[in-house]
Amino acid sequence: MTSTSNGKATDAERTTRGAGTTAVHGDGTRRDEPYHALATPILQSATFTFRDSDDVASYMAQKYRGGAAREEYGRYGNPTVAQVEAKLAALDGGEAAVLYPSGMSAVSSALLTMLAPGAHVIIGDDIYRHTHEFCLGFLKRYGVETTVVPMGDYGALEAAIIPKQTRLIISESPTNPYGRVVDLARLAEIGKRQRVRTFVDSTFATPVNQRPLDFGIDFVMHSATKFLAGHNDLLAGVIIGRADRMAALRESRGLLGGIVDPGAAYLLDRGLKTLGVRIKQQNESALALARYLEAHLAIERVWYPGLESHPDHAVARAQMQGFGGVVTFTVRGDRARTSAFIDRLRIPYIAPSLGGVESLIQQPALMSHYDLTPEERLAQGVPDNLVRFSTGIEDTADLLADFAQALATL
Numbered sequence: 001m002t003s004t005s006n007g008k009a010t011d012a013e014r015t016t017r018g019a020g021t022t023a024v025h026g027d028g029t030r031r032d033e034p035y036h037a038l039a040t041p042i043l044q045s046a047t048f049t050f051r052d053s054d055d056v057a058s059y060m061a062q063k064y065r066g067g068a069a070r071e072e073y074g075r076y077g078n079p080t081v082a083q084v085e086a087k088l089a090a091l092d093g094g095e096a097a098v099l100y101p102s103g104m105s106a107v108s109s110a111l112l113t114m115l116a117p118g119a120h121v122i123i124g125d126d127i128y129r130h131t132h133e134f135c136l137g138f139l140k141r142y143g144v145e146t147t148v149v150p151m152g153d154y155g156a157l158e159a160a161i162i163p164k165q166t167r168l169i170i171s172e173s174p175t176n177p178y179g180r181v182v183d184l185a186r187l188a189e190i191g192k193r194q195r196v197r198t199f200v201d202s203t204f205a206t207p208v209n210q211r212p213l214d215f216g217i218d219f220v221m222h223s224a225t226k227f228l229a230g231h232n233d234l235l236a237g238v239i240i241g242r243a244d245r246m247a248a249l250r251e252s253r254g255l256l257g258g259i260v261d262p263g264a265a266y267l268l269d270r271g272l273k274t275l276g277v278r279i280k281q282q283n284e285s286a287l288a289l290a291r292y293l294e295a296h297l298a299i300e301r302v303w304y305p306g307l308e309s310h311p312d313h314a315v316a317r318a319q320m321q322g323f324g325g326v327v328t329f330t331v332r333g334d335r336a337r338t339s340a341f342i343d344r345l346r347i348p349y350i351a352p353s354l355g356g357v358e359s360l361i362q363q364p365a366l367m368s369h370y371d372l373t374p375e376e377r378l379a380q381g382v383p384d385n386l387v388r389f390s391t392g393i394e395d396t397a398d399l400l401a402d403f404a405q406a407l408a409t410l
């Protein structure tokens with residue numbers, strides 16, 4: 001296997017390279033231009049110029065023949081954005097990726113593009129709350145119907161499919177906050193047999209831990225705000241899949257207008273370079289903390305797909321390289337005692353979001369689910385003593401010591 005010093009990695013090299021290498025080098029293309037810069041240039045330009053009218057004419061001819069190799073206007077594309085998209089596609093093993101200014105922008109734009117009045121969508125019951133809300137509250141106004149099926153009930157999923165009407169099955173794996181894991185091969189098989197496309201929100205896993213496209217899933221989505229960017233400093237979202245389908249999303253993005261700023265795209269590329277080492281550390285700390293908490297008397301229950309006690313542990317072990325950085329648990333006691341425990345921790349910040357280098361903690365009853373009554377929260381599976389912890393990249397021993405001191409004084 002040879003490649004020239006300035007060439008592109010060979011196909012064989014690309015398929016054997018690990019996620020850590022791909023996160024640094026993308027698809028292996030070496031770039032010398034512009035200015036021989038190693039770092040990705042931030043092309044902070046709203047528009048792109050033409051040399052003369054002949055240049056315009058040849059660009060337009062190329063564009064309408066099916067694609068030009070340059071940019072025209074910032075809402076349709078930008079070279080910095082395109083470079084990050086190529087890296088994200090390589091990481092998840094997809095043909096192409098489309099980047100959006102947030103995870104929800106990716107979800108809403110993709111669904112508005114793929115669905116039309118009369119269409120039917122199936123979603124898992126443990127899906128990201130706002131994706132759920134977008135389907136049931138928003139798409140309904142445009143004549144799209146949604147059926148919610150219990151996570152992991154493949155019989156109910158098949159029964160919910162309406163021939164010729166169901167267009168999409170939307171799932172998440174692992175889910176928020178309970179880390180439920182969907183059997184990706186099984187989901188893909190159902191989709192292919194029933195001619196329904198499958199869409200998996202893989203935010204909690206990252207391509208280091210799991211690649212849904214390898215199992216036959218059609219679309220992978222990430223809130224890149226979380227682990228992919230990894231530094232709690234930007235919002236972005238991405239969809240990855242087959243080239244023709246991504247071309248359709250790219251076109252609708254130009255119409256809907258949700259494109260990422262080149263500065264944010266640069267920061268995402270910068271964050272991605274350390275993805276491999278960050279996820280390794282987060283996997284390790286989260287598993288150690290989950291085991292520690294499971295054995296602690298002040299803790300009622302722990303949900304982490306890496307624990308043998310988790311309902312989906314066997315599936316997770318079979319299809320994941322690591323189990324991710326989010327640990328969810330209930331404290332033995334009421335809402336106030338749970339808050340007291342959180343307030344005694346010294347390392348994690350109290351904040352929504354997850355996946356960054358800083359550990360974050362939140363009590364959903366006080367934050368993400370504050371607007372609900374205690375009864376509604378319980379019906380959604382969010383008791384008052386529930387805690388969601390997102391592991392950062394601090395030393396595992398320091399995190400364990402911090403939890404030990406906070407629980408000892410409870």
Ligand SMILES: *Cc1c(COP(=O)(O)O)cnc(C)c1O
Binds near residue numbers: 102104176
């Ligand atoms: C955060 C999150 C989203 C939404 O992403 P934003 O970047 O906040 O818009 C979607 N799915 C999951 C699983 C998330 O954690």
